[in-house]
Amino acid sequence: MRGTRHPPLDFRRYPIHLQRENFMLAGKTALITGSTSGIGLGIAEQFARAGANAVLNGMGDAVEIEATRKRLGETHGVVVRFQGADMSRPGAIEAMFRAIGDEFGGVDILVNNAGIQHVAPIDAFPPEKWDAIIAINLTAAFHTIRHALPAMRQKRWGRIIQIASAHALVASPFKSAYVAAKHGIAGLTKTVALEVAEQGITVNAICPSYVWTPLVEKQVPETAKARGISETEVINNVLLAAQPTKQFVTIEQVAALADFLASDAAASITGAVLPVDGGWTAH
Numbered sequence: 001m002r003g004t005r006h007p008p009l010d011f012r013r014y015p016i017h018l019q020r021e022n023f024m025l026a027g028k029t030a031l032i033t034g035s036t037s038g039i040g041l042g043i044a045e046q047f048a049r050a051g052a053n054a055v056l057n058g059m060g061d062a063v064e065i066e067a068t069r070k071r072l073g074e075t076h077g078v079v080v081r082f083q084g085a086d087m088s089r090p091g092a093i094e095a096m097f098r099a100i101g102d103e104f105g106g107v108d109i110l111v112n113n114a115g116i117q118h119v120a121p122i123d124a125f126p127p128e129k130w131d132a133i134i135a136i137n138l139t140a141a142f143h144t145i146r147h148a149l150p151a152m153r154q155k156r157w158g159r160i161i162q163i164a165s166a167h168a169l170v171a172s173p174f175k176s177a178y179v180a181a182k183h184g185i186a187g188l189t190k191t192v193a194l195e196v197a198e199q200g201i202t203v204n205a206i207c208p209s210y211v212w213t214p215l216v217e218k219q220v221p222e223t224a225k226a227r228g229i230s231e232t233e234v235i236n237n238v239l240l241a242a243q244p245t246k247q248f249v250t251i252e253q254v255a256a257l258a259d260f261l262a263s264d265a266a267a268s269i270t271g272a273v274l275p276v277d278g279g280w281t282a283h
């Protein structure tokens, strides 16, 4: 493996519950794309809590990102880095993997989470928004997977977790690019799972319905405009109407499933497209 690994931390300095051997994911390195906010940040925190070194990625305010990076590392006694690769740029993704390979010897747990949304009728859908959604929500996963696999194969252990969506399984009007990208992620998940099934690597997709994050908050006014209704009606009659539980899914619930999929107990779960949707896709 290229380069030198990060020197091990002296965990004897930490209280017993923070000592490395007590953690399920100790010694693993996780890259979570789009982890400066929302679901990705929740998963990064969960993995750090479980003892994995974490590489954060995403957009945002540099000072806030650095504060988050520092807080996660200090709270959980793991190495936390930030790589700001724009997931719509294949060259930036490749450079990020080179840097992670140099420091950690590769990614053990890859979470393809970065995503954007745009809500508009198909004939008014801006082509540049279509291209950006396909690039960030779908094509980026192709690139991260192809860069992550060589090190995983070498270790004969790897976990690839896609944060897809209930929209990988069903559609909603006015979300053509998002639904196309997420259905694509489901197909990519199954295909790669079959290709690596004998190599100790699992590939699964988590499909949440609505989780209250900046991504959902932003689409409330867009949906109100596309449907000609108020923002309150969007929340009650569009978002929660689809979910029999009438509750938003929580970030912690999604992170807990990601944590389980990363564990050795989940070694036989692969190629699965798993709803966490309060019953939405049972309709």
Ligand code: NAD
Binding pocket: 033, 034, 035, 036, 037, 038, 039, 040, 057, 058, 059, 060, 085, 086, 087, 088, 112, 113, 114, 115, 116, 136, 137, 163, 164, 165, 166, 207, 208, 209, 210, 211, 212, 213, 214, 215, 216
């Ligand atoms: P969010 O807006 O809180 O987070 C999105 C993250 O992606 C941020 O860190 C952002 O900086 C990053 N990002 C955006 N463009 C990027 C780019 N070009 N390069 C690198 N990073 C980029 O949204 P969220 O709700 O936490 O969404 C995370 C994932 O979960 C997305 O893939 C989304 O489709 C999926 N999802 C969300 C919901 C929901 O209801 N919130 C439901 C199902 C699936």
